[in-house]
Amino acid sequence: MIFKTISIRRMGLFIFDIIAVILAAYGALWVRFNGQIEPYYLSLINKYIYIILSLTMFIFILLKFYTSLWLYASIYEFRNIIMANIISSASNMIMFVLFEERMFRSWYFIFALILTALTGGIRFFYRFIRLYLQERGLFGRSRKDASRIMIIGAGEAGNQIAKEITGSDKLNKTVVCFIDDMETKQGRYLQGKKVVGKREKILEASEKYEIDEIYIAIPSATGLERKKIIDICSKTKCKIKVLPGMYKILNDEVSVSALRNIEIEDLLGRDQIEINTEEIMDYVNNKVVMVTGGGGSIGSELCRQIAKHGPKQLILIDFYENNAYDIQQELIRKYPTINIKVLIASVRNSKKIDKIFKEYHPDIIYHAAAHKHVPLMEDSPNEAVKNNVFGTFHVAKAADKYEAKKFILISTDKAVNPTNIMGATKRICEMIVQAFGCKSKTEFVAVRFGNVLGSNGSVIPLFKKQIEEGGPVTVTHPDIIRYFMTIPEAVSLVLQAGAYAKGGEIFVLDMGEPVKILDLATNLIKFSGYTPNVDIKIEFTGLRPGEKLFEELLMEEEGLKTTPNKLIKIGKPIVIDEKKLSNSLKKLYEAAYAETENMKELVHDLVDTYHYRKE
Structure with a gap:
């Protein structure tokens, strides 16, 4: 019954091993006596050959010699072969001792040596022939039209990926060469493929070897290093894939399937921002936490991350019911025991806000509700003032009245020397927060950061939609640059900044180096499989009303203090003329x-750093 399930290949190996054991047993005698075997020892082997054979084959089966995939045999399989043959030789020694037979000691050593050479040799020879035939399309899938792969990184990750590609007849790919910056690896071979140079050779090698795909397999690389490599690779016509991170190595998950397409986050030139979750736990855990604008991009992510840290109650306020419903259902699914209250309300409605605070008495408020679309607000400045300025004022006033512990305003880099009404209203919000912070028991702070990748209305979703529609991709100006963060990064830093709040500060998030919007558009087109200005056109539409070429994170009069998290800085509070602010409001x-x-003129009277274009 067993043999019915054994494949022809395994049966062949089994028969060969039987022959190998017999050859090893007699061969050891031949070697020991230099071809002149003494009759006593020859008769001894003849007498016990069946026991020697049975013992050895039993050990081979026990150590799974016939269930291993020898096509993928490595040093570990070779180690098992050596161990099996040593155990077999030792078993035979015990057998001869038990039967009180005299066998010279060197026979056991020679027997194990010959058996290892025969059993190991046939298996690795099989692997070599199989791979050789696969490379030439004579076995399994033909690789004549296989995708030609360059692997950047001749380390453990690159080795594992190359090994999988080389050993699989399911992947119609072939590794052609490696790139690695380490001097000692230059000209060396890995999995039979040459390390042809450092990163400077990527462009030359991609043309010389007619590369179709480039795999970046350096999980330990920093975000900046990865970006530099991607920038070089993007100048080729190759598809680019990257191994996500070091945790793949640690979890033994390195494989072709672990490779992913380049994402826009890879172009930020920095590592994913990490935070101290313990600090967040300390001040969010078992607290009543309110998030205004909780259905928006930032607000909903705030709710997600706060929910992880065990709030006593999470109150979500939003004017738009669909978004609020979606995040409510998501949180209930993920955290079935969470105490969440979703309230449909506008922050413009001071009476409603006061009633909510009176009923729920939130300890911590994250104020994310705001109109943020620059061009739309330019055409509706009064709405920007109503929602941003007075929405903030109503929530801040209620926080002060009901003695909340913390109030954190989500601000923007557009509040610095604003050139648009949205940024100017956000600057007024900061002034309101700082004014309340001077006299309130509540710790009022603002957190200022730049553009958020993937948020509603951000440039990346717009570019992706334009690409899907066949173009053109519209960029306002060839030199325009912006700071970028992912939504989870921005929110995690907002949460940690809240832990540092003492009152009156403006926290500034370090967003790395600014990114050129034209580069984002160009790379997004490339990574979508198109050629910029050939398949998809890039058009320059001119700066929109109120739009800057670059944004600033700090005003001249604001100094910077560091925090324990070096990515969070504190802008020195600016003295606010409360009487002037009150009258202006x-x-x-x-x-x-x-x-x-x-309205723009009136806002300018309050925010003298606001530069607006007179109609």
């Missing part, structure tokens, strides 16, 4: 609801 409120035509 009254004028703005009346003017906004009177639908004034000169």
Whole structure:
């Protein structure tokens, strides 16, 4: 019954091993006596050959010689062969001792040596022939039209990926060469393929070897190093894939399937930002936490991360019911025991906000509710003031009145020397927060950061949609640059900044180096499989009203202090003239609801760093 399930290949190996054991047993005698075998020892082997054979084959079966995939045999399989033959030789020694037969000691050593050479040799020879035939398309899938692969990184990860490709007849790929910056690896071979040079050779090698795909297999590389390599690779016409991170090595998950396409986050030139979750736990755990604008991109991610840290109650406020419903259902699925309350309300409604605070008494408030679309707000400045300025004022006032512990405003780099009404209203929000921070028991702070990848209305989703529609991809100006973060990164830093809050600070998040929007558009087209300005056109539309070529994170009068997390800086609080602010807010409120035509001018009177274009 057993033999019915054994394949022809395994049966062949089994028969060969029987022959190998017999050859080893008699061969050891021949070697020991230099061809002149003494009759006593020859008769001894003849007498016990069946026991020697049975013992050895039993050990081979026990050590799974006939269930291993010898096509993928490595040093570990070779070690098993040596161990099996040593155990077999020792077993035969015990057998001869038990039967009180005299066998010279060197026979056991020679027997194990010959048996190892025969059993190991046939298996690795089989692997060599199989791979040789696969390479030439004579066995399994033909590789004549196989995708030609260059692997960047001749280390453990690169070795494992190359080994999988070389050993598989399912992957119609062939590794052609390696690139590695280490001097000692130059000109060396890995899995039979040459390390043809350092990263400077990528372009030359891709043409010389007619490369179709480039695999970046350096999981230990920093974000900046990975970006530099990607920038070089993007100049080729090759598809580019990258191994995500070091944890793949640690979890033994390095394989072709672990490789992923280049993502826009890879172009930020820095590593994923890490935070101290313990600090967040300390001040969020068992607290009543409120998130305004909780259905938006930032607000919903705040809710996700806060939910992980065991709040006593999570209150989500949003004016748009669909977004609020989606995040509510997501959190209930992930955290069935969470105490979450979703309230549909506008931060403009001061009475409603006051009632909510009176009923729920939140300990911590994250104020993310805001109008943020620059071009839309340029055309509706009164709405920007109503929602951003007075929405913030109403929530801050309620936080002060009901003695919340912390109030964290989500601000923007556009609040620094603003050139648009959205940025100017956010600067007023910061002023409101700092004014309350000077006199309140509540710790009022603002967190300022730049553009967030993938958020509603951000440039990346727009580019992707334009690419899907066949172009053109629209960029306002060839030299425009922006700071970028992922949504989880921005939110995690907001949460940690909240842990540092003492009152009145403006926290500035270090977002790395600014990124050129044109480069983002170009690379996004390339990584989507198209050629920029051939398949997909890039058009320059000109700067939009209120748009800058570059954003700033700090005003001239603000100094910088560091925090334990070096990616979070503290801008020195600026003295706020509370009387002027109070009077200006009254004028703005009346003017906004009177639908004034000169709102930008009134905002400029309060924010003297606001530069606007007069109509």
